[in-house]
Amino acid sequence: MSDPALEDHSSSELVAHEDHLAALEAVLMVAEEPVAPAELAAALKLSEHQVVALLDEIRLDADGEGDGRQRGYELRQVAGGYRFYSRLTYADQVSAFILGGQTARLSQAALETLAVIAYRQPVARSxxxxxxxxxxxxxxRTLVHRDLVDTAGTDPVTGATxxxxxxxxLEKLGIGSVEELPQLSPHLPGVDAVEEFGESDRY
Known part of the structure; x- marks a missing residue:
């Protein structure tokens, strides 16, 4: 006869394991550069050994070792860290979406981000x-791929790009320089927050 106490313990361990896997996937989803196991361990409050085991599980799952279906992304170990990448098999489709979609309209999120960069440049992602x-x-990344935004060195204090x-x-807007951009204040409510944020950066 099975022991209910042991079953409850096993069930809680499984839930914790699944939660750690999901948390690690969430962190990797927002990583723009390969992240070292030590950094991931600190973020998840786990040992580095546990994180490496979880990374192996995620990598195998993406490769189809679990249910037999290979994902369109893969987990690569590069430059001493880990990061999700789109699978090379689908490079043509990804390129068609990112580059070929230059004629498509930008999303609201992209427009808002582009506006902040345009009026606050040079500016860090953070x-x-x-x-x-x-x-x-x-x-x-999408704006960079569409050649609307580019890197311009690093912040001398923080080192951020x-x-x-x-x-x-400028060509898309039909203007010669950013000085020709219209003033935001008459058109957008809450724009003072952008200006106040810029002022706070100077102190």
């Missing part, structure tokens, strides 16, 4: 995220 209140890593708009951005 500053844009603070203004918009959401993670902007994926949106910024800075972003500015590109000549393509």
């Amino acid at each position: 500053q844009v995220a603070a203004i918009r209140g959401v993670n902007v890593d994926g949106v910024v 800075l972003y500015t708009t590109t000549p393509t951005f």
Whole structure:
């Protein structure tokens, strides 16, 4: 006869394991660069050994070892860290979506992010995220792929990558320089928050 206490313990361990897997996947989803196991362990409050075991499980699952269905993404170990990448098999489709979609209209999130970069450049992703209140890593990557935004060195204090708009951005708007951008204040409510954020950066 089975012991209910042992079954409850086994069930709680399984729930904890699944939760750790999900948490690790969530962190990897927002990582823009390969993340070292030690950094992941610190974020999840687990040992590095536990994190490496979880990473192996995620990698095998993405490769179809679990249910036999290979995912369109893979977990790669590069430069001493781990990060999700789209699978090379589907490079043509990904390129068609990102590059071929340049004629498609930008999403509201992309437009808002582009506006913040345009009016606050050069600006770091973290500053844009603070203004918009959401993670902007994926949106910024899309804007870079569409040649509307590009990197412009790093912040001398934080070392964060800075972003500015590109000549393509000016060409799309039909203006010669960012100085020709219209004033935001008469058109957008709450724009003072952007200006206040810029002022706070100087102190």
